Amino acid sequence: MKGGRVRRSPITTTLGLALALPLTLGACGDEAVAGRRVVVFAAASLAPAFGELATAYERRHAGTRVELHCAGTPRLVLQLREGAPADVLASADEPNMARVVDRHLVVGAPVVFARNRLAIVTAAGNPRGITGLADLARADLRVVLCGPDVPAGRYARQALAGARVAVSSVSDEPSVQAVVAKVRLGEVDAGIVYRTDVAAREGVDMVPLPVEHDVVATYPIAVLASGGDREGGAAFVAFVTSADGQAVLRRFGFEVP
Amino acid sequence: MKPAARAPTALWVPAALACALFLLPLVGLCWRTPWPQLGDHLASEAVVQALALSLECSAAAALLALLLGLPLAAWLAAGESRLHAAVRVLVTLPMVLPPVVAGVALLLAFGRNGLVGGPLEAWLGVAFPFTTAGVVLAEAWVAMPFFVLTVEGGLRALDPRYAAAAATLGAGPWRVFRTVTLPMLAPALRAGLLVAWARALGEFGATITFAGNLAGHTRTMPLAVYTALETSPEAAIVLSLLLVLVSAAVLFALRRQWFPAR
Numbered sequence: 001m002k003g004g005r006v007r008r009s010p011i012t013t014t015l016g017l018a019l020a021l022p023l024t025l026g027a028c029g030d031e032a033v034a035g036r037r038v039v040v041f042a043a044a045s046l047a048p049a050f051g052e053l054a055t056a057y058e059r060r061h062a063g064t065r066v067e068l069h070c071a072g073t074p075r076l077v078l079q080l081r082e083g084a085p086a087d088v089l090a091s092a093d094e095p096n097m098a099r100v101v102d103r104h105l106v107v108g109a110p111v112v113f114a115r116n117r118l119a120i121v122t123a124a125g126n127p128r129g130i131t132g133l134a135d136l137a138r139a140d141l142r143v144v145l146c147g148p149d150v151p152a153g154r155y156a157r158q159a160l161a162g163a164r165v166a167v168s169s170v171s172d173e174p175s176v177q178a179v180v181a182k183v184r185l186g187e188v189d190a191g192i193v194y195r196t197d198v199a200a201r202e203g204v205d206m207v208p209l210p211v212e213h214d215v216v217a218t219y220p221i222a223v224l225a226s227g228g229d230r231e232g233g234a235a236f237v238a239f240v241t242s243a244d245g246q247a248v249l250r251r252f253g254f255e256v257p
Numbered sequence: 258m259k260p261a262a263r264a265p266t267a268l269w270v271p272a273a274l275a276c277a278l279f280l281l282p283l284v285g286l287c288w289r290t291p292w293p294q295l296g297d298h299l300a301s302e303a304v305v306q307a308l309a310l311s312l313e314c315s316a317a318a319a320l321l322a323l324l325l326g327l328p329l330a331a332w333l334a335a336g337e338s339r340l341h342a343a344v345r346v347l348v349t350l351p352m353v354l355p356p357v358v359a360g361v362a363l364l365l366a367f368g369r370n371g372l373v374g375g376p377l378e379a380w381l382g383v384a385f386p387f388t389t390a391g392v393v394l395a396e397a398w399v400a401m402p403f404f405v406l407t408v409e410g411g412l413r414a415l416d417p418r419y420a421a422a423a424a425t426l427g428a429g430p431w432r433v434f435r436t437v438t439l440p441m442l443a444p445a446l447r448a449g450l451l452v453a454w455a456r457a458l459g460e461f462g463a464t465i466t467f468a469g470n471l472a473g474h475t476r477t478m479p480l481a482v483y484t485a486l487e488t489s490p491e492a493a494i495v496l497s498l499l500l501v502l503v504s505a506a507v508l509f510a511l512r513r514q515w516f517p518a519r
């Protein structure tokens with residue numbers, strides 16, 4: 001779990017393990033630090049930006065701890081549907097957020113707080129000379145995409161269909177983090193992720209998509225009913241959508257509404 | 258083996274709790290299984306594809322374990338040197354390493370930029386990451402130790418006098434191995450193969466890290482469970498149930514080896 005700040009205590013783990021998802025166990029960690037705890041589930045592509053947002057939020061709300069859990073959005077949705085307690089969900093697309101809303105797990109209505117664009121991620125220096133989507137069909141290149149149900153995978157397939165390029169992904173990855181990791185390791189030549197994924201990481205380069213083939217990713221955020229602190233969740237959402245929160249997102253390369 | 262002395266009654270409560278711990282997840286699986294649509298799920302292309310790939314790859318991994326592991330087990334059983342001890346640690350390591358670590362290590366060795374992966378691909382055109390061959394390699398890596406250690410144990414338990422007798426009657430070492438040792442070793446071989454195969458069938462972490470996750474090529478049953486869980490939990494539950502049944506069948510087949518008749 002990258003960006004995971006979830007802590008576990010052995011006592012709660014023992015009894016809970018058989019019944020609950022391991023992640024939900026973070027719920028009871030660190031009793032010594034009395035105070036509020038806001039559990040935020042965020043799409044993998046938000047990990048670096050939300051890490052900073054969480055720190056900034058904690059600075060302003062002394063005694064409050066933000067526990068950030070980042071993973072591919074469908075995985076977060078699954079965990080929420082199976083009862084994981086969380087106060088906030090930041091999804092990388094609207095269909096996945098709708099799956100949570102349909103289960104009546106959301107308080108109020110989701111709001112769009114950021115937008116993102118796609119990019120081709122390549123090894124540093126773009127050694128294979130990739131210039132655009134059409135290159136991804138080259139037989140000498142190994143390309144990975146996120147799975148078709150992961151937002152980034154769905155957006156990538158939309159972009160490829162729009163450009164009429166047929167790409168066979170060698171693996172359906174669970175998150176943009178996994179795609180970037182495979183490119184960085186050199187196991188694949190290219191992948192399609194968000195621009196912000198490439199901008200925030202070293203060891204990789206990006207080829208932006210031309211405007212006519214680009215797809216705009218829309219990120220909704222919502223307060224969840226399953227968590228222990230709705231007020232804290234609402235305050236965190238308010239912070240993300242505030243001018244200061246939006247400035248952080250912009251700094252990480254997101255577009256803000 | 259005789260039953261142990263009767264346990265004190267006070268221990269029944271924690272013992273029952275332990276049983277509940279093992280049983281409850283299985284009950285949960287059955288409870289959420291979409292029984293009316295079971296047939297449809299089992300016949301779906303994704304399930305059939307994953308099952309076929311799993312059976313092929315795990316059988317290939319078990320075969321690899323037999324071909325490479327039997328000689329290794331024979332060598333290990335024949336000596337007590339420091340080298341033997343070191344090799345035994347090496348062989349046991351995959352049993353205790355987290356499989357995802359195995360996947361990373363395999364990538365660094367057999368990946369495109371790996372120690373031997375690059376030359377292998379350049380000279381022989383053999384690529385492991387994101388290919389079915391990679392699945393077999395990952396499964397063999399985690400499963401072979403079970404075979405080697407089982408067979409080594411079987412070899413050490415053999416009475417050396419039979420082989421010695423055959424040798425005094427003029428049989429060469431190869432003939433002794435073939436006509437005396439191997440037939441006596443059959444139960445251990447069978448057990449080793451089954452347990453290695455079962456471990457290969459359940460392999461997940463090393464496979465998804467090293468070989469990726471693509472339907473029909475590298476998406477074995479456990480990876481199909483992981484993938485389906487996010488989109489179609491019912492399909493994931495059916496696949497899980499299938500894996501539980503297969504594993505239980507292996508245990509049933511092995512019960513004589515692991516729990517000798519009383």
